[in-house]
Amino acid sequence: MYDTGKIVTGLVIFLVLISFPIWFNAAGNASANLPEPEIVTDEEQCIEDTEFMKAEHMDLLIDWRQTVVRDGIRTYVASDGRAFNMSLTGTCLSCHSNKEEFCDECHNSVGAQPNCWNCHNIPEETE
Amino acid sequence: MDKRQLQSTEDRPLYESVTTSGRNFKLALIVLGALTLWGLAAYIFQYNIGLGVTGLSRQIFWGIYITNFVFFIGISHAGTLISAILRLVKAEWRRPITRAAEMITVLVLFFGVGSILIDLGRPDRMLYLARYANFRSPLLWDVTAVAVYLTSSSLFLYLALIPDIALLRDRGGRLKWLYQMLALGWEGTERQQARLDKAIRFFSILVILVAVSVHTVVSFVFAMTIQPMWHSAIFGPYFVAGAIFSGIAALIISMYLIRKFYHLEDYLKPVHFNNLGLLLLVMALFWFYFTFAEYLTAFYGNEPLEMSIFWSKFTGQYAFFFWSMVMFCFVIPVPLLAFKQTRTITGITIASISVVIGMWLERFVIVVPTLTLQRLPAEQAFYHPTWVEFGILVGCLALFCLLYVLFTKVFPIISIWELKEGKEHKKAEVREWLRNRPPEERAELQREL
Amino acid sequence: MDTSRRNFLKLLGIAAFGFSVATRPVLNLLSRNNPARAAIGIEPTVPLAGKKWGMAIDITACLDKENCTACIDACHTVHNVPVYPNQHDEIKWIWRAPYKDVFPEAEHAFKEATVKSDTPVTVLCNHCTEPPCTVVCPTRATWKREDGIVMIDYHRCIGCRYCMAGCPYGARSFNWFDPRPYVPEINEDFPTRTRGVVEKCNFCAERLARGQQPACVEACPEALIFGDLEDPNSEINEILRTHHIIQRLPELGTGPNVFYFTRD
Numbered sequence: 001m002y003d004t005g006k007i008v009t010g011l012v013i014f015l016v017l018i019s020f021p022i023w024f025n026a027a028g029n030a031s032a033n034l035p036e037p038e039i040v041t042d043e044e045q046c047i048e049d050t051e052f053m054k055a056e057h058m059d060l061l062i063d064w065r066q067t068v069v070r071d072g073i074r075t076y077v078a079s080d081g082r083a084f085n086m087s088l089t090g091t092c093l094s095c096h097s098n099k100e101e102f103c104d105e106c107h108n109s110v111g112a113q114p115n116c117w118n119c120h121n122i123p124e125e126t127e
Numbered sequence: 128m129d130k131r132q133l134q135s136t137e138d139r140p141l142y143e144s145v146t147t148s149g150r151n152f153k154l155a156l157i158v159l160g161a162l163t164l165w166g167l168a169a170y171i172f173q174y175n176i177g178l179g180v181t182g183l184s185r186q187i188f189w190g191i192y193i194t195n196f197v198f199f200i201g202i203s204h205a206g207t208l209i210s211a212i213l214r215l216v217k218a219e220w221r222r223p224i225t226r227a228a229e230m231i232t233v234l235v236l237f238f239g240v241g242s243i244l245i246d247l248g249r250p251d252r253m254l255y256l257a258r259y260a261n262f263r264s265p266l267l268w269d270v271t272a273v274a275v276y277l278t279s280s281s282l283f284l285y286l287a288l289i290p291d292i293a294l295l296r297d298r299g300g301r302l303k304w305l306y307q308m309l310a311l312g313w314e315g316t317e318r319q320q321a322r323l324d325k326a327i328r329f330f331s332i333l334v335i336l337v338a339v340s341v342h343t344v345v346s347f348v349f350a351m352t353i354q355p356m357w358h359s360a361i362f363g364p365y366f367v368a369g370a371i372f373s374g375i376a377a378l379i380i381s382m383y384l385i386r387k388f389y390h391l392e393d394y395l396k397p398v399h400f401n402n403l404g405l406l407l408l409v410m411a412l413f414w415f416y417f418t419f420a421e422y423l424t425a426f427y428g429n430e431p432l433e434m435s436i437f438w439s440k441f442t443g444q445y446a447f448f449f450w451s452m453v454m455f456c457f458v459i460p461v462p463l464l465a466f467k468q469t470r471t472i473t474g475i476t477i478a479s480i481s482v483v484i485g486m487w488l489e490r491f492v493i494v495v496p497t498l499t500l501q502r503l504p505a506e507q508a509f510y511h512p513t514w515v516e517f518g519i520l521v522g523c524l525a526l527f528c529l530l531y532v533l534f535t536k537v538f539p540i541i542s543i544w545e546l547k548e549g550k551e552h553k554k555a556e557v558r559e560w561l562r563n564r565p566p567e568e569r570a571e572l573q574r575e576l
Numbered sequence: 577m578d579t580s581r582r583n584f585l586k587l588l589g590i591a592a593f594g595f596s597v598a599t600r601p602v603l604n605l606l607s608r609n610n611p612a613r614a615a616i617g618i619e620p621t622v623p624l625a626g627k628k629w630g631m632a633i634d635i636t637a638c639l640d641k642e643n644c645t646a647c648i649d650a651c652h653t654v655h656n657v658p659v660y661p662n663q664h665d666e667i668k669w670i671w672r673a674p675y676k677d678v679f680p681e682a683e684h685a686f687k688e689a690t691v692k693s694d695t696p697v698t699v700l701c702n703h704c705t706e707p708p709c710t711v712v713c714p715t716r717a718t719w720k721r722e723d724g725i726v727m728i729d730y731h732r733c734i735g736c737r738y739c740m741a742g743c744p745y746g747a748r749s750f751n752w753f754d755p756r757p758y759v760p761e762i763n764e765d766f767p768t769r770t771r772g773v774v775e776k777c778n779f780c781a782e783r784l785a786r787g788q789q790p791a792c793v794e795a796c797p798e799a800l801i802f803g804d805l806e807d808p809n810s811e812i813n814e815i816l817r818t819h820h821i822i823q824r825l826p827e828l829g830t831g832p833n834v835f836y837f838t839r840d
Contacts, residue, residue, distance in 0.1 A: 069729050072721055075786050089764065119730065119767040175770040178735075179752030184664035188737045188750055248735015248750065248772025252715075255734055259715040266714040266738055323586070352741050353708055353828055502744045502825065503677060508664075 035109035039103045041095035047078050058114070061088060088120050097123055130277050141543050144389045144535045145295065151388055152532070159529035166522010170245060178248055180515045186508040188496045191516040192246035194490040198373070199239035200273065201366070201486065205374035206232025206280055207338035209403075210287075211331040220402055223394045226291075227353070227385060228378050232529055235377075236277045238523045244379040245519060248303045262272035265347040272341045279337055283330040286323065288497045289313050292542035296327045302537065342370040349493065355432040356425065356497045363525060365417040369486060372456075376482035383476040385540050394541055397472055404475035407482065408464035417456050427536050436496050444509070445496045452492055455485025585814040627723040629779055630805040630833040631790075632815045637799035637839070638672070638696050647698060648672070650795035651777070656768045658751075658758035667749035670792055672696040672828065679836075689692055691838060697800065700792075701726060701747040702824060705831030709742040718774070724805075724833060725779045735772040737809040744828055748776045805833065 010125070046053045047060075064086040067073050076084045084091050096102045099122050108116065173180050183190050209228035213221035244250050260267050293313040296306035313319060346366035349357040379400065386395040425433045440449040460478035463469045499508050534540075561569060638644065651657070651670045660666055676693040703726045710718050711728060717732035718739050740748045754771040760770065766782065769775055779802075780790035793800045803812035819837040826832070 065731060069727070070719075071782070072723070072785075073652065089767070118770045121762060121767060123763045123764050177751070177753040179665055179771075182664075183752070185749055186746065187664055188740050243736075246736070248737070248774075249733065249770075252732070252734040255715045255717075255732060259717075259732060261714055261716040264712045264714040264737060264738065265713070270714070348738070349741075351712065353744050354741060498741075501746060502680075503746050528587075 035105040037105040038098060039096070039102065041097050043095050046095070047076070047082075047084055047091075061092075061116070064088075089123060093104060093123055138392065138543065140390050141238065141539050141541055141546075142295075142298070144385075144540055145537065146300070148536065150207055152536070155532050156529070159525045159532070163522050163529060164523030166519050166525065169522065173515050173519075174250075178246075180513060182324075182510055182516065184508055184510070186503070187495060187510040189246075189494055189498060190510055191491070191512050191520060192242050193494050196239055196242035196246070197345055197366070197490045197494070199235050199242060199523070200342060200486050201370035201373045201490070202235045202377045202483075203232045203239065203276070203280075203374065204338055204342065204343050204367075204370040205235075205378040206230070208286075208371050208374060208406075209378060210283070211334045211338075214327065214331045215335075219549055219552070220399055222545045223391075223541045224378065224382060224399060224403075225545065226538075227286065227381050227540055229280065229287065230531060230534055230540070231374075231377055231381060232280045233277070233284050234527055234534075236273060236280070236528055238354065239275060240277075241523065265351045268344045269348060272337065272344045276334075276337045276341045279330060279334050282536070283327070283334055285309075286326050286330065287542060287545070288538060289323065290315065291539050291542060294543055295539075297570050305537075309330065312368030339367055342367045344537065354497050354501055355491075356436045359421060359424075361417060361421050361424075365421065368410065368413045368417055369489060371373040372407070372414050373483060373486035375403060375407045375410060376479035376486070379475055379479040380483065383472065383479075385535065386472075389535070389540065391541060394546070400472045400475045401470060404464050404470050404478070407475070407478065408461065411482070413458060426535065432500070432502055434502050439496050439500065439507075440492060444499065444507075445492060448488055449492050452485050452488035455481045456489060457485075460485075613615050623672040627807075628805045628833070629724045629784070629811055630803070630835065631700075631793075632812050632821075632835045632837060634799050634801070635675070635695065635697055635838050637693055637796070638690055638698065639690060644695065645672075647792035647800060648793045653761065654763055654780075654783075654791040655766055656755070656759045656762055657775075658755035659760055660753075660758055661763040663753045667751065667755070667775065668758055669749070669775070670698060670700040673699050675711065678824060679822060681825075681827075694728075697836065698792075699745070699747075700825070700834065701743075701778075701779075701834030702745060702830070702834045703779060705833060706829060707742075708744065708828075708830055709739040710741040712738045714738065717744055721781075726776075727778060728773075728775060729779065730767075730769050730773050730775070733773040735774065737774060739774055744830065745832075748774050750774050
């Protein structure tokens with residue numbers, strides 16, 4: 001092909017640039033930035049198990065929102081049979097009352113900006 | 128069409144807007160650009176703080192933005208009437224004005240839609256109109272109709288542009304790559320021409336139907352509520368007539384400006400202004416008829432809620448706006464257009480400017496007085512628009528003009544191929560006519576010519 | 577491309593068939609409404625159908641109480657309704673208006689009796705049986721629930737204010753600014769709203785779910801009676817059967833479910 005030298009050089013530079021996140025973090029910097037959310041409640045488990053909550057809590061909350069507001073149903077039955085009131089402030093934040101050390105830890109780390117807090121209240125932290 | 132014909136100097140003014148830019152263009156850019164930036168600043172201010180920076184209130188929750196919305200969508204009927212209807216009735220005089228008309232339509236629709244988006248409390252949720260669409264709502268009918276209208280009139284404009292883009296492509300120049308792409312390989316063969324004619328005819332019909340539905344549906348936003356003086360069966364035809372009225376006026380103004388600044392006196396002749404002026408006169412009479420019927424009906428019925436709004440328009444809070452509207456829409460333009468002495472190019476343009484102002488006032492007088500009273504006669508409220516609302520109105524108008532001017536720099540504002548086509552038709556017509564004359568008459572004519 | 581028209585049409589047909597068959601399962605797998613996910617937890621409780629909420633307001637209870645705002649204060653406090661200095665921006669879920677403005681066509685009826693033209697009457701959203709406000713909402717952010725309450729979904733409202741134009745009673749308010757700074761004291765049990773959405777009385781749907789009466793009714797049980805219109809044993813049903821009832825603008829056919837009566 002024509003201009004082989006230029007093309008290969010360009011490709012190499014491109015690959016280096018595009019794989020930046022991988023090699024930059026592999027150099028050992030990543031672990032320092034992992035978020036560490038603090039759990040302040042004595043309850044053993046959240047509504048569902050931790051792995052599920054980590055992956056699905058936003059989808060769960062949207063499901064709750066849809067069900068409470070549009071269907072008028074307010075009770076959630078967890079997979080282990082416990083019943084909960086579907087409320088962000090009332091249920092979730094009653095245990096996770098430390099929003100800044102819990103919710104914001106991971107959210108800030110990944111740059112997620114849930115706008116729930118524009119309306120839903122954050123209860124005062126109780127000692 | 129012989130390519131050598133394109134180089135003839137006689138058609139130079141048609142290309143000049145594309146090829147050269149003078150001091151006026153730069154001045155227009157600066158002024159219109161500055162006004163647009165002011166409008167943008169006003170909107171950013173509103174976006175950051177909330178719609179509370181307008182003069183809107185709990186009772187008068189729709190004001191200048193909704194007026195702008197109806198006004199801009201109304202002006203979009205310029206293209207439909209001139210381009211589509213005149214094409215279908217084969218009125219030859221339409222040829223130099225179809226491009227300008229179609230361009231107004233396509234551009235102004237964006238500002239109509241934009242005005243609604245500016246008015247939303249949560250514009251970040253504008254896509255919910257598609258995702259959660261409730262088709263029982265007249266606003267959704269609006270969204271659908273305007274979307275179809277925008278799509279079809281854009282295609283209409285583009286189709287009619289193709290042969291001219293090909294002409295520009297063949298002339299070369301800086302934008303040749305753009306014209307090459309957009310010309311879609313047009314060579315002017317008979318087959319291509321036949322296909323284009325068919326497509327344009329199809330769109331002409333479609334666009335007329337859609338345009339009527341668009342402004343009818345805009346009127347339904349008001350007419351389908353049970354607010355006094357909104358819930359009126361006349362709104363559908365009233366709004367369509369008003370739209371055509373303001374559309375023709377806007378077209379005349381733009382024709383005057385391009386004639387003046389691009390030296391198109393040989394193409395936009397008094398006859399064009401005269402014909403459009405007569406159409407404008409007819410629409411003024413239509414407008415007056417509908418307005419008269421509406422207010423007489425309300426007055427004669429004497430329903431308390433309607434009458435309190437009626438009087439607020441005739442003698443009360445909105446009397447100044449109402450009577451200004453009558454003056455600008457009827458009292459000034461009709462004599463100017465009715466008498467031959469004043470039906471000059473200047474006279475017709477003055478009448479058009481008057482109509483455009485009057486029609487904006489008409490939309491305002493429809494939207495706001497009803498809201499000041501609604502069904503709560505004792506709770507009369509007041510609407511004091513702020514600089515934000517005026518800024519956005521001015522910004523929208525300025526940006527519209529700016530985009531229009533930029534368009535004329537890229538594409539010819541008069542349809543060159545249609546003019547040539549008209550000339551060919553005329554020549555063929557005259558040839559045919561001559562051929563059928565008896566020999567003595569032919570000889571006499573040849574001596575004269 | 578050398579494909580013939582026939583082949584192109586065949587391709588279109590197959591594509592259309594394929595789309596119509598395959599789309600639903602693919603979307604289901606991707607969507608939140610996937611039955612497999614739903615199985616983990618949301619149990620449908622007893623639906624609210626079979627209840628038809630309504631309110632009866634005793635006009636005479638507000639006589640000689642020109643300055644009483646007990647019901648208004650209760651509602652606006654519980655629901656974090658902001659207070660603005662400029663009346664133009666006000667938000668009110670429940671308020672008082674003079675009798676002659678609430679019942680413009682019935683004005684003559686009580687002229688000589690205890691109720692006068694300027695007697696304050698409590699007004700709020702009527703949660704109409706045929707609401708003219710829900711049908712015009714372009715996103716269905718406001719709708720009528722099965723139990724009769726006309727709801728607003730603040731997550732979906734785009735703030736077009738068409739519902740405000742649809743309501744003939746002027747029952748709806750708009751958030752012209754961010755309300756949070758203007759709420760005197762935030763009740764943490766109820767969210768605030770953002771700017772740019774419409775709000776109105778919701779018949780305290782969240783309190784009803786907890787088995788409580790609406791806040792205004794709790795603040796003034798002598799003037800406001802709330803209950804299930806279809807329950808023959810409810811207090812409201814009894815009142816509606818035994819008193820002369822008037823409604824706001826009945827001729828509009830909206831079927832308001834807020835009724836006004838006088839105790840004599």
